[in-house]
Amino acid sequence: MAISSYHPPTRTLMGPGPSDVNPRILEAMARPTIGHLDPAFMDMMNQLSQLLRDTFLTGNAVTFPVSAPGSAGMETCFVNLVTPGDKVVVCQNGVFGGRMKENVERCGAEPIMVEDTWGEVVDPNKLQDALKSNPDARIVAFVHAETSTGAQSDAETLVKIAHDHDCVTIVDAVTSLGGSPLKVDAWGIDAIYSGSQKCLSCTPGLSPVSFNERALEIVKGRTDKVQSWFLDLNLVLGYWGTEAKRAYHHTAPINALYGLHEALVILHEEGLENSWARHAHMHQALRAGIEAMGLSFVVKQGDNLPQLNSVVVPDGIDEAAVRSTLLNEFGLEIGAGLGAMAGKVWRIGLMGYAANPKNVLLCLGALDAVLTGMGAPINSGMAVSAARQVLSTD
Amino acid sequence: MAISSYHPPTRTLMGPGPSDVNPRILEAMARPTIGHLDPAFMDMMNQLSQLLRDTFLTGNAVTFPVSAPGSAGMETCFVNLVTPGDKVVVCQNGVFGGRMKENVERCGAEPIMVEDTWGEVVDPNKLQDALKSNPDARIVAFVHAETSTGAQSDAETLVKIAHDHDCVTIVDAVTSLGGSPLKVDAWGIDAIYSGSQKCLSCTPGLSPVSFNERALEIVKGRTDKVQSWFLDLNLVLGYWGTEAKRAYHHTAPINALYGLHEALVILHEEGLENSWARHAHMHQALRAGIEAMGLSFVVKQGDNLPQLNSVVVPDGIDEAAVRSTLLNEFGLEIGAGLGAMAGKVWRIGLMGYAANPKNVLLCLGALDAVLTGMGAPINSGMAVSAARQVLSTD
Numbered sequence: 001m002a003i004s005s006y007h008p009p010t011r012t013l014m015g016p017g018p019s020d021v022n023p024r025i026l027e028a029m030a031r032p033t034i035g036h037l038d039p040a041f042m043d044m045m046n047q048l049s050q051l052l053r054d055t056f057l058t059g060n061a062v063t064f065p066v067s068a069p070g071s072a073g074m075e076t077c078f079v080n081l082v083t084p085g086d087k088v089v090v091c092q093n094g095v096f097g098g099r100m101k102e103n104v105e106r107c108g109a110e111p112i113m114v115e116d117t118w119g120e121v122v123d124p125n126k127l128q129d130a131l132k133s134n135p136d137a138r139i140v141a142f143v144h145a146e147t148s149t150g151a152q153s154d155a156e157t158l159v160k161i162a163h164d165h166d167c168v169t170i171v172d173a174v175t176s177l178g179g180s181p182l183k184v185d186a187w188g189i190d191a192i193y194s195g196s197q198k199c200l201s202c203t204p205g206l207s208p209v210s211f212n213e214r215a216l217e218i219v220k221g222r223t224d225k226v227q228s229w230f231l232d233l234n235l236v237l238g239y240w241g242t243e244a245k246r247a248y249h250h251t252a253p254i255n256a257l258y259g260l261h262e263a264l265v266i267l268h269e270e271g272l273e274n275s276w277a278r279h280a281h282m283h284q285a286l287r288a289g290i291e292a293m294g295l296s297f298v299v300k301q302g303d304n305l306p307q308l309n310s311v312v313v314p315d316g317i318d319e320a321a322v323r324s325t326l327l328n329e330f331g332l333e334i335g336a337g338l339g340a341m342a343g344k345v346w347r348i349g350l351m352g353y354a355a356n357p358k359n360v361l362l363c364l365g366a367l368d369a370v371l372t373g374m375g376a377p378i379n380s381g382m383a384v385s386a387a388r389q390v391l392s393t394d
Numbered sequence: 395m396a397i398s399s400y401h402p403p404t405r406t407l408m409g410p411g412p413s414d415v416n417p418r419i420l421e422a423m424a425r426p427t428i429g430h431l432d433p434a435f436m437d438m439m440n441q442l443s444q445l446l447r448d449t450f451l452t453g454n455a456v457t458f459p460v461s462a463p464g465s466a467g468m469e470t471c472f473v474n475l476v477t478p479g480d481k482v483v484v485c486q487n488g489v490f491g492g493r494m495k496e497n498v499e500r501c502g503a504e505p506i507m508v509e510d511t512w513g514e515v516v517d518p519n520k521l522q523d524a525l526k527s528n529p530d531a532r533i534v535a536f537v538h539a540e541t542s543t544g545a546q547s548d549a550e551t552l553v554k555i556a557h558d559h560d561c562v563t564i565v566d567a568v569t570s571l572g573g574s575p576l577k578v579d580a581w582g583i584d585a586i587y588s589g590s591q592k593c594l595s596c597t598p599g600l601s602p603v604s605f606n607e608r609a610l611e612i613v614k615g616r617t618d619k620v621q622s623w624f625l626d627l628n629l630v631l632g633y634w635g636t637e638a639k640r641a642y643h644h645t646a647p648i649n650a651l652y653g654l655h656e657a658l659v660i661l662h663e664e665g666l667e668n669s670w671a672r673h674a675h676m677h678q679a680l681r682a683g684i685e686a687m688g689l690s691f692v693v694k695q696g697d698n699l700p701q702l703n704s705v706v707v708p709d710g711i712d713e714a715a716v717r718s719t720l721l722n723e724f725g726l727e728i729g730a731g732l733g734a735m736a737g738k739v740w741r742i743g744l745m746g747y748a749a750n751p752k753n754v755l756l757c758l759g760a761l762d763a764v765l766t767g768m769g770a771p772i773n774s775g776m777a778v779s780a781a782r783q784v785l786s787t788d
Contacts (some may be wrong), residue, residue: 003441004661005418005656006438006652006655008426008652009432011428011429011432013427013428015429015430017645018645020427020523021426021427021649024399026423026427026649027424028399029424030421030424031402032402032403033405033407033591033597034405035405035407036412036598036722038727040402041402044402049665051397067461067462067463067466068461068466069461069643069644069646070644070645071623071624072461072462072466072644074623075623075624102619102623103563105619106621106623106655107621107751114527125585195645197427197645203427203647203648203649204427204430205461205648205650225496225499225500226500226620227501227621228402229463229465229469229496229497230463230465230466230468230469243670248732249465250463250465251411251412251463251464251589251591251598252463253597253598253650254597254598254599255415255423255597255648255650256401256597256647258402265397265400293749324675326715327432327610333429333432338642353460
C-alpha cells in the first residue's frame with residue numbers, strides 16, 4: 001500500500017450528517033493546539049458552554065459537549081440517570097429509539113416500549129397509557145427528531161405527560177438542535193443530547209448535552225457507581241462543571257472544541273430563529289421540487305423535520321445505484337434508508353451550512369437527471385423550476 | 395460576554411500531552427469533511443489501520459482508533475474483556491493503574507491490586523505472587539508507560555508472567571506508542587490502547603487500540619451484552635472490522651481521523667526506530683541540563699520514559715508559580731504532578747514533534763532563568779550548555 005497524505009474529494013453533503021462544514025469551522029480547527037488546562041482555554045470553554053445554552057434555550061449550568069459523537073452523548077444521559085432495576089419508558093418510532101432501548105438494557109434496567117410506525121411521530125396517548133400501566137416508571141426517553149425517518153415528535157407534550165407521572169425525561173435532539181424549534185427550558189426537558197455534525201454544521205465527534213437540576217439530583221444522589229468511568233458526570237463535571245478550577249478528568253479534544261465554538265459563533269451571528277426559518281424555507285423549496293417530480297415524502301407534512309427529508313424510492317429503481325451516480329457524477333451525497341427503511345427511501349439532509357439554495361437546486365437537478373436517465377416514472381424537468389419559485393419568495 | 399471567534403495563543407507544549415502538533419496535521423484536519431460511509435473514506439480507513447499496525451508492530455487485524463480520548467480506549471478494553479465476577483489483577487504504580495481499578499469495579503469485577511511505589515516500575519515478582527495466590531484470575535492489566543510519573547515497566551516480562559498463568563493482558567500504552575520501544579506481537583500483548591496526543595503528536599480525541607485473536611475470542615464468546623453500546627467491539631467492528639462493507643454504528647470523527655492519518659504518515663516517513671532514537675537523544679540532552687542545574691529526576695535512570703520526565707521541585711519553591719511564569723513569559727507549558735505527586739514534581743514532556751533540540755534548549759533556559767529569579771538553590775547558567783553538548787553528539 002502506498003503511504004501518502006490523504007486528500008479527500010470535495011463533496012456536497014446532503015445526507016443525514018455529517019453536513020457541509022462551513023470553511024470558517026475548518027479553519028478554526030486548524031489553529032494551534034494548546035493545553036486542556038491552559039487558563040487561555042478555560043475562557044473558551046466558558047464561552048462555549050454559554051453558546052450551547054443559548055442554542056438549547058436553557059439556563060442549565062450543566063451544559064457542555066461530551067468528548068465523543070452523539071451515541072456517547074446518548075450513553076452519558078442513560079448511564080448517569082438510569083440505575084439497575086429502573087423501569088424506563090422508551091418511545092420508539094425509528095432506529096434511534098431502538099438504540100435507547102439497548103442503552104436501557106445495558107444499564108441493567110427494564111425498558112417499557114411504546115411503539116409507533118416508522119415515519120410517524122410518537123403518539124402522546126400511547127405514552128399516557130404506558131405510564132398509567134407502569135406507575136413505577138421513573139424515566140421517559142424519546143427522540144425529538146428521528147434521523148432515520150425525518151419525523152418530528154411533539155416534545156413539549158411528551159415531556160408534560162412524563163412529568164404528570166413524576167418521570168424524568170431524556171430527549172434525543174441530535175438532528176433538531178439549531179435546525180428547528182427546540183426549547184429545553186420552556187418545554188421542561190430534563191436531560192438532552194445532540195450532535196455536532198447535523199444542523200450545527202461542525203465536524204462529527206462531539207455531543208452537546210444539557211441537564212437540569214431535576215436530572216442532576218438523580219446523578220448526585222446515586223450511591224452506586226455509574227458504569228462508565230469516561231462518561232460519569234460526577235467526574236466529568238470536575239472539568240466541565242461550574243467550579244472556578246477545572247480539574248483533569250480526561251484530555252479534552254482541543255481542536256474539535258475550537259470547531260464547535262466557531263460553529264456556535266456562526267449560529268449566534270445568524271440568530272437561532274433565523275436559522276430555524278432558513279431550514280424551513282429550504283425545506284419548502286426542496287418539497288416543491290420533489291413533489292413536482294411526482295415523488296413523495298415518508299412523513300406526513302406537518303409532522304416532518306425540515307432538515308431531514310425521507311423520500312420514497314420509485315418502484316423498480318435501484319436506490320443504491322442512484323446514490324452512487326449522484327456521488328460519482330455530481331459529488332453529491334444523500335443518505336440511504338436505515339433499518340426497516342433500507343432500500344425503500346433516500347434521506348436528504350438540509351442541515352446547517354448545507355441548507356442553502358444552491359444545494360437545493362443541485363440536489364433536485366441531479367436527482368431529476370439521474371432518475372430520468374434510469375427511466376423512472378417521474379415528471380422530468382419540473383423540479384428545479386418549482387424550487388426556484390419557492391426560493392424567490394422570502 | 396462578547397461573542398467572537400476564538401484565537402488561541404501559540405504555546406510550546408512540553409507537558410504530559412497534548413504535545414506540539416505538527417502543522418501538517420493541523421492542515422490535514424482542515425480538509426473538507428466527507429461522509430463516514432463515502433467509498434473515498436474507506437480507503438483512508440484501511441490505510442489508517444495499516445499505519446497503526448506498523449506503529450504497534452502488530453499484525454492484529456483489529457487495530458483502529460476509538461472515536462474518543464485515551465480514557466475511552468481504556469474503557470473499550472475493559473468493558474469488552476471483563477465480565478461481571480471476573481478476578482482482574484491490576485498493577486498500580488501511578489494514577490492510571492488506579493483508573494484501571496475503577497474500570498474493573500464498574501464492570502462488576504473484582505480487582506486484585508499489585509501495588510508499587512509511585513515513580514518505580516511494576517515489580518514482576520509481585521505480579522507473580524499475586525497470580526499464584528489468585529489462580530482463578532483471568533486478566534492482568536498494567537500500564538506500560540505511567541504518564542503520572544514517567545516510569546516505564548517491563549511489558550514483555552509482565553505479559554510472559556500473565557500468560558504463564560493463563561491470563562489475558564490489557565496494556566496502557568498511551569504515552570509509549572511512537573516514543574519508545576513497544577512491540578505488541580513480539581511481547582504477546584493481547585489488548586492495548588493508546589492516545590493520539592502524546593508521541594504521535596496529533597490533537598487529542600482519538601485512542602488507537604489493538605486486539606489479538608486471544609482477546610477477540612473472549613469478546614466474540616460473550617453471551618451477555620457489553621455494558622457500553624458505544625464501545626461494544628462486536629458492534630464497532632461492523633464499521634472498523636475486516637469486512638469489505640462498512641456498516642453504520644456511530645458517526646466517525648472524520649476530520650480528527652484525517653489528522654491521525656497524517657500523524658502516522660509523518661511517523662512512517664521518519665521511521666519508527668528513528669523516532670524512538672530521537673526521543674532517547676532529546677531525553678539525554680534534557681537530563682544533562684536538569685542535572686547540571688542540580689535538580690533530580692523522580693524515576694531511576696534506566697526505568698524511565700524518555701518522553702515523560704518527572705523532575706523534583708526544589709524545597710521551598712512554589713511549583714505552580716514556576717509553571718505560570720513559564721506559560722506567561724515563555725509561552726511554555728510543562729505539567730504539574732498528579733495525585734500523590736501534586737505539588738512535588740513537574741512533568742516535562744518530550745513527545746513526538748515536541749521532542750526537538752529547540753524545545754529542550756527553550757525549556758532548560760527558561761527553567762534556569764525562572765528558578766534563578768526565585769532564588770532557588772540551583773547551579774545557574776549551566777543547563778543550556780550541558781544540553782548543547784549532548785545535542786552536538788549524534
